[in-house]
Amino acid sequence: MSMTITEKILARAAGRDEVKPGDNIWVNADILLTHDVCGPGTIGVFKREFGEDAAVWSREGVVIIPDHYIFTKDVKAHRNIDILREFVQAQDLPYYYDPGTANYKGVCHVAMPQEGHVRPGEVIFGTDSHTCTHGALGAFATGIGNTDAGFVMGTGKLLIKVPETLRFTLNGQLQKGVTAKDIILRAIGDVGVDGATYCAMEFDGDGIEGLTIEDRMTICNMAIEAGGKNGIIASDDKAEAYVRARTDKPFTPLYSDPDSPVREHRTYDLSELVPCVAEPNLPDKYAVAADRTEVKLTRAYIGSCTGGKISDFIMAAQILKGRKVSVDTFLVPATQEVAEGLMSEHVDGQSLVEIFADADCLDIAPPSCAACLGGPLDTFGRANTDEVVISTTNRNFIGRMGSKQAQIYLASPYTAAASAVAGHIADPREFL
Amino acid sequence: MSDAAPVISGKVYVVGDNIDTDQIIPAQHLNLVPTIPEEYKILGSYALIGLPDDYPPFVEEGQMETAFPIVIAGRNFGCGSSREHAPLSLGAAGLKAVVAESYARIFFRNAVATGELYPMESQVRLADLFKTGDEATLDIGGGTLTAADGTVYDLKPIGDVAPVVSAGGIFAYAREAGMIEDR
Ligand code: SF4
Numbered sequence: 001m002s003m004t005i006t007e008k009i010l011a012r013a014a015g016r017d018e019v020k021p022g023d024n025i026w027v028n029a030d031i032l033l034t035h036d037v038c039g040p041g042t043i044g045v046f047k048r049e050f051g052e053d054a055a056v057w058s059r060e061g062v063v064i065i066p067d068h069y070i071f072t073k074d075v076k077a078h079r080n081i082d083i084l085r086e087f088v089q090a091q092d093l094p095y096y097y098d099p100g101t102a103n104y105k106g107v108c109h110v111a112m113p114q115e116g117h118v119r120p121g122e123v124i125f126g127t128d129s130h131t132c133t134h135g136a137l138g139a140f141a142t143g144i145g146n147t148d149a150g151f152v153m154g155t156g157k158l159l160i161k162v163p164e165t166l167r168f169t170l171n172g173q174l175q176k177g178v179t180a181k182d183i184i185l186r187a188i189g190d191v192g193v194d195g196a197t198y199c200a201m202e203f204d205g206d207g208i209e210g211l212t213i214e215d216r217m218t219i220c221n222m223a224i225e226a227g228g229k230n231g232i233i234a235s236d237d238k239a240e241a242y243v244r245a246r247t248d249k250p251f252t253p254l255y256s257d258p259d260s261p262v263r264e265h266r267t268y269d270l271s272e273l274v275p276c277v278a279e280p281n282l283p284d285k286y287a288v289a290a291d292r293t294e295v296k297l298t299r300a301y302i303g304s305c306t307g308g309k310i311s312d313f314i315m316a317a318q319i320l321k322g323r324k325v326s327v328d329t330f331l332v333p334a335t336q337e338v339a340e341g342l343m344s345e346h347v348d349g350q351s352l353v354e355i356f357a358d359a360d361c362l363d364i365a366p367p368s369c370a371a372c373l374g375g376p377l378d379t380f381g382r383a384n385t386d387e388v389v390i391s392t393t394n395r396n397f398i399g400r401m402g403s404k405q406a407q408i409y410l411a412s413p414y415t416a417a418a419s420a421v422a423g424h425i426a427d428p429r430e431f432l
Numbered sequence: 433m434s435d436a437a438p439v440i441s442g443k444v445y446v447v448g449d450n451i452d453t454d455q456i457i458p459a460q461h462l463n464l465v466p467t468i469p470e471e472y473k474i475l476g477s478y479a480l481i482g483l484p485d486d487y488p489p490f491v492e493e494g495q496m497e498t499a500f501p502i503v504i505a506g507r508n509f510g511c512g513s514s515r516e517h518a519p520l521s522l523g524a525a526g527l528k529a530v531v532a533e534s535y536a537r538i539f540f541r542n543a544v545a546t547g548e549l550y551p552m553e554s555q556v557r558l559a560d561l562f563k564t565g566d567e568a569t570l571d572i573g574g575g576t577l578t579a580a581d582g583t584v585y586d587l588k589p590i591g592d593v594a595p596v597v598s599a600g601g602i603f604a605y606a607r608e609a610g611m612i613e614d615r
Binding site for chain 1 (some may be wrong): 450452454455458459460462463464465466467468482483484485507508511512513514515516517519534535536537538541542545546592596601602603605606611612615
């Protein structure tokens, strides 16, 4: 039987020769990811169900990356990190990235691949909906709740339904100024916020080759914004080189059969895509950036697992070099590695930190989720009033960045930076 | 959910499409840990507090529980985050069931896995036929919602998750199936 990459990974993880969409199967997990917001609850479920002294199914399989509420005075947020620390110590877990130490990383979905925890062909469950990011390296990766995560923590298994696949074939090359974010915002605009519910979103085509690993992460990251169970791009030489540089653990990639049946197949010519935004309050409210120049902004935000990687800041710097922003511009590197890259990476001989300082951006925040999800009231960049924000994040729901009165426009780093200069939504191609 | 499927009567609270998890429980309250009993209760007092201000309160100010045992919703209820705080806050507030046109996958799964509330699917768009405060009777086992005037709306069968729901959640199901040991 001919199968998609998602079906093949799930079949192998279930110890079967084949599976088909709709099958309910028990699969073995390779990695369980959790963080400070859902980790304490997951640990609570695990202890309640398996006993106070039970051991996790695999010490190497559990990866804990605190990232959400780190730089806040909130007492409970600190208490939650203490719960993680205590658990990690009791279980002697090797993969814990402790805030306040040199081992702290930042946003889990950017740290996971950076630290070599994402490998082609593997199964990753995470207590975070953007776990789908890790499909960028040819893994099956999906978000789950605390109860399911407590189950995986104890057993290494989970009962899941094999999803149908929506295939998006990307052909050709993006024009200058158009990015992976514009691809995924367009795809979500086309299928709608529930268009991929319960489905795998698979991206293939000759256009993949021209996308960096970080571009592929941006695309898979937002599969959940169309309701997808997972986003996935089969690994290639580029992906394998990325992974091999970060881990010695062996892996065996899997690939879709060429004729594998899917529920829906869409084809995009990347050269026809243009810079765009998603208007408030849903990620599928697609609009061409050049058609929305009347939208005046009060701030710009560059950060998160979607838009806070080093490549995102390089794009922003290409626009901001030699220019000044006209609205408050918040910069939050996703991880420590990205933060270091802001000092070591240069555009036309000038470091990114210098470019951003010269452009009058606000002081760069330490790596974390920060205002991507609003968070405690003292969170850096939180929209506490009726701000109009252009943001490289992934969600623009009512209240997502704090106040219900705030309006959030999602965009690429190019579009966000160009708009920060203009003070209104702008087409970045005029700035490059 | 391991009890026999209940019949729930009371006032309904009606919401529209794409009610995301930030509206169900805004992120600033995610510092609460749902497995700590007092914090679970507090989560309930914040259920649906992220809805736009033109909605009436789901939980009255100063109260811990809602007067509405049933939510009627449009499409894609619970989209967004995987935060289990979302179904848990609704359950902690005393909500028994949601009847939506469709659900986001993770919310639906979390509702089932926790056994916190019944995620029922309607066959027609009930959000246009009911308004907040209307009385209704939801028969989970029979798969019907009956309005105050006696009109009966058939719901979709609960489907693949039925064995998990009737066992009482993922842990009970796995124990029944011999996947994990009894406690
Ligand atoms: S950066 Fe935003 S979307 Fe990504 S994990 Fe953090 S809160 Fe979630």
